[in-house]
Amino acid sequence: MSRIAYVNGAFVPLEEASISILDRGFLFADGIYEVSAVLDGKLVDNEAHLARLQRSVGEIALELPETLARIEEIQKELVARNRLASGMVYMQVTRGAADRDFAFPRGVKPTLVMFTQEKDIVNAPAAKTGIAVKTVPDIRWARRDIKSVALLAQVLAKQAAAEAGCQEAWMIEDGVVTEGGSSSAFILTAGDVLVTRPNSNAILPGCTRKAVMALAEERQIRVEERTFSIDEALAAKEAFITSASSFVQPVVTIDGRPVADGRPGPVATRLREIYIDFARATGR
Missing domain, CATH: 3.20.10.10 (D-amino Acid Aminotransferase, subunit A, domain 2)
Structure with a gap:
């Protein structure tokens, strides 16, 4: 079964997930990421990770495209859809896609991407x-x-x-x-x-x-x-x-x-x- 990712409002097979080559995360590393662990199919210390995500985007004047509550819903949906028992949920938000220019673009919606990764954290050798x-x-x-x-x-x-x-x-x-x-x-x-x-x-x-x-x-x-x-x-x-x-x-x-x-x-x-x-x- 293909892994399911989340890209800008849609759950899609990982191999079909894509963003624009003009995305500022790709061109300028103009973005923030966060990683939450999953154990027994549940998110670990997730409130702290979401708080850090919010702080980081605030430090670079980047608006989250979804509320923290909605982001957590998406995380849990990804865990369920991927039947993830142990591993991580990766989240990345960038300033979005626009013609290449260093200054912040106007009227551009941020990009939000999430995916899961399986890892047996507890039994790591x-x-x-x-x-x-x-x-x-x-x-x-x-x-x-x-x-x-x-x-x-x-x-x-x-x-x-x-x-x-x-x-x-x-x-x-x-x-x-x-x-x-x-x-x-x-x-x-x-x-x-x-x-x-x-x-x-x-x-x-x-x-x-x-x-x-x-x-x-x-x-x-x-x-x-x-x-x-x-x-x-x-x-x-x-x-x-x-x-x-x-x-x-x-x-x-x-x-x-x-x-x-x-x-x-x-x-x-x-x-x-x-x-x-x-x-x-x-x-x-």
């Missing part, structure tokens, strides 16, 4: 083995808090990681970690403090990051928002990443050097279990 990380310079623009479709720097970072046999890249700026190519970065210090970089224009405000921080604090795990270096990460008890597409995954090596004993640590492992329980209990 990397959750048991841990992942390898490669560090790369952070060459992105100054507004990383906006979830822009302009992802070339992340593509290059993750390609460099893949060529090095790693599963994620950690981007470095001014001697400290900003974030992963498609994830938030955490370490657990020798003093049992979870450390992650504070939200600012320098990083994307991760939805899974926020939920994991709250779940950790509920269990009396101290969380500190500050920057950290690779040397501090290599001296840490544990390191891990969070994202909608991976939940919580331990980091066991950085640039070929082990973190602690080079195996997934108990805190990251437990936080993954707690997050999965949260996802199942709150999915809708």
